[in-house]
Amino acid sequence: MLTYLIRRLILVLPVALGVSIICFLLVQIAPGDPLTAIMPVDATAEEQDAMRAAYGLDKPLPVQYAIWIGNLIQGDMGRSIATGRPVAGEVFGAVKNSLLLAVSAAVIAFPIGTALGFLAGYFRDTWVDRAVTAVSIAGVSVPNYWLGIVLVIIFSVNLSWLPSMGAGPGGSQDWSWDWLHMRHLVLPAVTLAVVPIGIVARTVRALAGDILNQDFVDALYAKGMSRFDVLRHVARNAAATALSVMGLQLGYLLGGSILIETVFNWPGSGFLLSNAIFQRDLPLLQGTILVLALFFVAMNLIVDVVQAAIDPRIQRT
Amino acid sequence: MTKLVDIQNLNVCFKGKRTVHALNDVSLAMEQGETLALLGESGSGKSVTLKTLLGLLPPKRTQIDGKIAVNGIDVMSLRGKALQRYRGGEVSMVFQEPALALDPVYTVGHQIAEAVMRHKGVNKAEAMSTALDMLDRVRIPSANRRLHTYPHELSGGMRQRVMIALALACRPRLLLADEPTTALDATVQIQILLLLRELQKEFGMGVIFVTHDIGVAVEISERIAVMYAGQIIEEGTTREIIRDARHPYTRGLLAANLHDVARGERLNAIPGAPPALEVRPESCPFAPRCPVAMAECRAALPPVFHPSDRRRVACLRAAEPIAAE
Numbered sequence: 001m002l003t004y005l006i007r008r009l010i011l012v013l014p015v016a017l018g019v020s021i022i023c024f025l026l027v028q029i030a031p032g033d034p035l036t037a038i039m040p041v042d043a044t045a046e047e048q049d050a051m052r053a054a055y056g057l058d059k060p061l062p063v064q065y066a067i068w069i070g071n072l073i074q075g076d077m078g079r080s081i082a083t084g085r086p087v088a089g090e091v092f093g094a095v096k097n098s099l100l101l102a103v104s105a106a107v108i109a110f111p112i113g114t115a116l117g118f119l120a121g122y123f124r125d126t127w128v129d130r131a132v133t134a135v136s137i138a139g140v141s142v143p144n145y146w147l148g149i150v151l152v153i154i155f156s157v158n159l160s161w162l163p164s165m166g167a168g169p170g171g172s173q174d175w176s177w178d179w180l181h182m183r184h185l186v187l188p189a190v191t192l193a194v195v196p197i198g199i200v201a202r203t204v205r206a207l208a209g210d211i212l213n214q215d216f217v218d219a220l221y222a223k224g225m226s227r228f229d230v231l232r233h234v235a236r237n238a239a240a241t242a243l244s245v246m247g248l249q250l251g252y253l254l255g256g257s258i259l260i261e262t263v264f265n266w267p268g269s270g271f272l273l274s275n276a277i278f279q280r281d282l283p284l285l286q287g288t289i290l291v292l293a294l295f296f297v298a299m300n301l302i303v304d305v306v307q308a309a310i311d312p313r314i315q316r317t
Numbered sequence: 318m319t320k321l322v323d324i325q326n327l328n329v330c331f332k333g334k335r336t337v338h339a340l341n342d343v344s345l346a347m348e349q350g351e352t353l354a355l356l357g358e359s360g361s362g363k364s365v366t367l368k369t370l371l372g373l374l375p376p377k378r379t380q381i382d383g384k385i386a387v388n389g390i391d392v393m394s395l396r397g398k399a400l401q402r403y404r405g406g407e408v409s410m411v412f413q414e415p416a417l418a419l420d421p422v423y424t425v426g427h428q429i430a431e432a433v434m435r436h437k438g439v440n441k442a443e444a445m446s447t448a449l450d451m452l453d454r455v456r457i458p459s460a461n462r463r464l465h466t467y468p469h470e471l472s473g474g475m476r477q478r479v480m481i482a483l484a485l486a487c488r489p490r491l492l493l494a495d496e497p498t499t500a501l502d503a504t505v506q507i508q509i510l511l512l513l514r515e516l517q518k519e520f521g522m523g524v525i526f527v528t529h530d531i532g533v534a535v536e537i538s539e540r541i542a543v544m545y546a547g548q549i550i551e552e553g554t555t556r557e558i559i560r561d562a563r564h565p566y567t568r569g570l571l572a573a574n575l576h577d578v579a580r581g582e583r584l585n586a587i588p589g590a591p592p593a594l595e596v597r598p599e600s601c602p603f604a605p606r607c608p609v610a611m612a613e614c615r616a617a618l619p620p621v622f623h624p625s626d627r628r629r630v631a632c633l634r635a636a637e638p639i640a641a642e
Contacts, residue, residue, distance in 0.1 A: 214417060215414060215417035216417060216419055216420045216421075218368075218412075219420075220420070221373055222409060222410045223405035223431075223432040223483065223484075224402065224404040224406055224435050224436060225401070225405075225432075226401055229431075229435075233423070236420075236422050236423070237421070311422060312424075312467040312469075313422070
């Protein structure tokens with residue numbers, strides 16, 4: 001198991017390098033000049049060149065990449081063109097907020113999705129199954145930004161129960177675990193949880209249904225096991241696949257919440273990303289995408305390792 | 318002494334998109350420690366009989382009538398804890414595909430120990446030592462090491478030995494074996510058959526051995542019951558069935574055997590296919606395929622003849638000393 005872990009960790013290195021190159025190039029391919037966003041319209045060609053040289057944008061691309069990656073290894077992600085603040089601080093503050101939102105959504109979605117999926121799989125082809133299927137299809141299909149707006153109208157505008165914007169009272173950026181802050185989390189987390197509820201429920205339903213149809217379930221009953229024992233066996237069999245789906249969902253939740261963060265003005269990575277795009281803030285854009293991508297890589301690694309740990313059929317060497 | 322198995326007029330009917338009359342008026346009796354082969358082709362109701370004996374059929378889609386007593390226990394009235402004690406304790410089962418019947422994510426030792434803990438009320442360590450003892454008894458080499466392996470790490474023959482160890486771990490009075498050698502190589506088949514025969518003598522339990530292979534049935538059993546279309550059409554000792562088969566279907570099965578066939582000669586297959594059983598048979602179900610059928614065969618169910626004690630044939634022509642071939 002330890003050698004497997006080490007091997008997987010080593011394999012991550014080339015992936016991370018590839019990810020960094022793609023992050024760097026993608027941003028370069030995009031049209032538009034970052035300088036136009038920060039320079040006055042009447043700036044002379046000399047002034048523009050000077051600014052370009054100051055940010056190192058006049059050098060050839062491979063050199064720019066080498067400088068960027070060299071600084072990155074030392075923990076320096078450059079400075080934001082728009083604000084002049086260090087990118088690292090901005091990105092990690094935002095990713096922390098996004099992680100908070102993503103994990104909260106996961107904490108809501110995974111148990112509910114698993115429970116619904118198990119029920120549907122156990123009572124396959126009954127009204128329970130059909131109801132769960134309807135709920136999960138609705139969850140996956142409803143545009144969640146629209147749902148977010150609807151929830152805001154109901155719970156913020158009409159009922160005034162929950163705030164609709166920001167991550168703390170008065171636009172505060174410092175998170176703490178009290179109700180004043182947590183009430184800001186409720187609506188975005190619930191909205192974000194709807195899609196993974198549907199996906200997890202459908203996955204678990206298919207898994208549970210398939211496993212319950214296997215011969216070994218009959219064999220378990222035949223040796224005198226109770227219904228509860230059998231469900232324990234089914235859960236253990238489904239765990240590896242279900243957990244891998246959940247791990248990837250967590251990755252999507254972190255990177256894919258741009259719309260939700262925009263709707264709720266949540267100061268997370270998605271919010272930061274959309275600002276960086278509109279301001280053509282290359283260092284910030286590269287840094288944010290890289291951190292999110294590396295998080296996804298890490299998530300994949302964790303999923304693989306956990307899967308190998310619970311399913312004996314997966315090669316561990 | 319109470320009969321080990323006493324099935325009376327058992328009818329099993331599956332409801333659903335398609336109705337299937339899987340068992341029609343099956344009666345069957347076994348003495349303690351007897352080995353009976355249930356012989357028949359696919360869909361003749363052999364496996365359904367076994368599953369009914371363990372109460373494994375899905376209650377919602379199945380309609381069961383009749384009486385089943387195992388060792389005096391009324392199986393159909395068992396619910397909850399009593400049913401769990403009966404399954405695996407009184408009666409246990411060896412499945413056809415050991416690769417599918419063992420849980421892939423638990424070690425084989427754990428799976429045996431689980432059953433032992435449930436039935437004997439012992440702790441995990443004692444249950445594991447019972448499991449080890451059972452693996453030894455089914456002649457698994459270096460059992461100590463195999464105890465902690467997963468099913469996919471074992472060969473088909475080893476898996477079936479584990480399945481047998483699991484089934485016998487709680488010393489059942491009756492072992493149900495559902496084509497336990499069908500999924501195995503020919504050489505391994507023989508080993509498993511011999512093992513089952515030895516263990517049967519050692520443990521003294523009764524065995525119902527389901528098979529479609531008449532050679533296997535002869536090898537393992539003292540008695541043979543031949544099933545066709547959800548009915549037992551002929552029953553007798555193995556010797557009686559081999560020497561003096563009365564039902565044309567049994568004769569067909571014997572003739573279809575590969576022994577004594579010269580190279581190049583056509584095999585003696587029974588023409589046609591068994592009926593679909595969407596309706597309950599009202600006449601002899603074998604009549605459409607029967608070489609010696611008469612008009613009366615197609616009019617009503619044949620009467621059951623009892624040529625001797627515990628011997629029966631459900632055929633109009635069974636009374637004739639030698640039916641026309």
